Amino acid sequence: MIRLTPAPKRGLHGQLTVPGDKSISHRALMFGAIAQGVTEIENFLDSDDVLHTMGVFRALGVQIEQNGTRVRIQGQGLDHFQAPKAPLDMGNSGTSTRLLMGLLSQQPFDMTIFGDGSLSQRPMQRVLAPLAQMGAQITLTDGDKLPGVIHANHTLTGITYEMPVASAQVKSALILAGMQATGQTKIIEKLPSRDHTERMLRQFGGDIQSENGVITVSRQPALVGQHVVVPADISSAAFFMVAALMTPNSELTLKNVGINPTRDGVLRLLRRMGADLQLSNIDDTNEPTADITVRTQPLHGIHITAADIPSAVDEIPILALAATQAQGDTVISGAAELRVKETDRIATLVRELTKLGADIEALPDGMIIHGGTPLHGSTDSTLLETHGDHRIGMMNAVAALIAHQEVVMTGEDAMSVSYPGFLADLMQVMR
Numbered sequence: 021m022i023r024l025t026p027a028p029k030r031g032l033h034g035q036l037t038v039p040g041d042k043s044i045s046h047r048a049l050m051f052g053a054i055a056q057g058v059t060e061i062e063n064f065l066d067s068d069d070v071l072h073t074m075g076v077f078r079a080l081g082v083q084i085e086q087n088g089t090r091v092r093i094q095g096q097g098l099d100h101f102q103a104p105k106a107p108l109d110m111g112n113s114g115t116s117t118r119l120l121m122g123l124l125s126q127q128p129f130d131m132t133i134f135g136d137g138s139l140s141q142r143p144m145q146r147v148l149a150p151l152a153q154m155g156a157q158i159t160l161t162d163g164d165k166l167p168g169v170i171h172a173n174h175t176l177t178g179i180t181y182e183m184p185v186a187s188a189q190v191k192s193a194l195i196l197a198g199m200q201a202t203g204q205t206k207i208i209e210k211l212p213s214r215d216h217t218e219r220m221l222r223q224f225g226g227d228i229q230s231e232n233g234v235i236t237v238s239r240q241p242a243l244v245g246q247h248v249v250v251p252a253d254i255s256s257a258a259f260f261m262v263a264a265l266m267t268p269n270s271e272l273t274l275k276n277v278g279i280n281p282t283r284d285g286v287l288r289l290l291r292r293m294g295a296d297l298q299l300s301n302i303d304d305t306n307e308p309t310a311d312i313t314v315r316t317q318p319l320h321g322i323h324i325t326a327a328d329i330p331s332a333v334d335e336i337p338i339l340a341l342a343a344t345q346a347q348g349d350t351v352i353s354g355a356a357e358l359r360v361k362e363t364d365r366i367a368t369l370v371r372e373l374t375k376l377g378a379d380i381e382a383l384p385d386g387m388i389i390h391g392g393t394p395l396h397g398s399t400d401s402t403l404l405e406t407h408g409d410h411r412i413g414m415m416n417a418v419a420a421l422i423a424h425q426e427v428v429m430t431g432e433d434a435m436s437v438s439y440p441g442f443l444a445d446l447m448q449v450m451r
């Protein structure tokens with residue numbers, strides 16, 4: 021249990037480099053493990069989710085050394101994994117599970133995979149169905165859930181697959197299987213999802229086409245180990261952007277944030293709400309980055325629709341908090357995917373913010389937030405909870421900055437899934 025005090029009158033100030041990007045850290049481990057030679061990762065995210073991906077590769081016999089945010093992988097290609105001695109633990113991580121189901125779907129041995137209580141509720145059939153069409157032999161509990169078994173398999177064949185949901189995890193699983201398959205794999209996306217897998221495959225010397233929503237990949241020649249510099253995670257930075265916008269007298273600069281256009285929806289949505297975000301030191305590398313300066317500003321309500329969701333899917337909880345302080349209503353639709361994250365994030369965010377006095381109506385695929393409601397503190401009967409969901413925990417902690425009394429929250433350990441030092445960094449900008 022932690023006690024969270026409102027922000028000081030002088031606001032939030034300073035420069036902050038939030039930890040490395042979670043999506044990119046997972047992928048850097050995966051490509052490093054399957055490439056030939058050494059891969060070095062800089063600014064690696066040392067968080068629970070990513071450490072589960074690392075644990076899987078160690079269990080498969082890959083040599084990985086970690087020194088804080090520096091990681092060195094001795095890659096040996098896809099054909100040299102050893103059969104694991106125990107079931108593979110995916111922890112709380114949907115990204116580990118779904119991407120590894122694709123990556124490991126053509127190995128000569130069986131692997132049992134399992135996760136925690138939250139992960140064991142999340143839908144996996146979305147990956148299993150197209151992988152099975154390619155020839156993967158995967159069995160899941162009730163055909164959809166962990167635990168499951170990735171069975172030994174010797175053949176994968178390319179398919180053409182129209183994605184029913186916008187999901188970078190499904191797309192990436194198919195790319196990672198398609199890289200090993202006979203023939204071409206074509207993935208058709210209705211809405212673009214984050215393209216870190218495509219960018220990293222190219223960086224490692226692979227070949228993948230992406231044009232007008234069609235991604236085409238075939239069997240790859242040997243990939244070559246790389247030096248990967250992971251940008252600061254925009255999904256983590258978003259909590260501080262909203263904190264600075266809402267907390268009076270604030271000015272924060274977030275350094276080196278990843279601004280890949282398939283991930284930076286939160287910047288567009290905050291700008292539509294009236295925020296003036298200043299980008300400087302733009303570095304247009306494989307994964308572009310910028311410093312982002314944010315000052316306190318009044319916001320107004322907007323309509324967020326299906327097309328806005330994929331590039332900001334993990335930022336909806338913190339955007340919803342911003343909307344409680346904006347002038348007018350914010351309507352979010354086309355966001356049913358939020359219901360199958362670490363928690364049903366529509367339900368949990370409505371539940372938590374309502375405890376503080378926010379006025380939000382849940383919809384099947386989104387919510388209506390009536391803005392301009394002051395937030396009060398928590399009492400014994402309105403104790404805040406993370407529900408085991410890191411992003412709900414961080415949203416609550418940012419809400420506490422503008423609450424009129426102290427807020428008490430339980431389950432704060434969940435934040436280590438993506439941002440172990442979140443509360444310490446929040447304290448730092450309050451000093």
Ligand SMILES: O=C(O)C1=C[C@@H](OP(=O)(O)O)[C@@H](O)[C@H](O)C1
Pocket residue numbers: 042043044115186187188189190192214333334357
């Ligand atoms: O590919 C990824 O790294 C991720 C994709 C998104 O999930 P979906 O693919 O389910 O939308 C996102 O919510 C998750 O945090 C990370």
Ligand SMILES: C=C(OP(=O)(O)O)C(=O)O
Pocket residue numbers: 042069112113114115116334361362411438
């Ligand atoms: C949904 C998330 O992650 P994952 O799907 O990897 O569990 C997240 O980080 O918000």
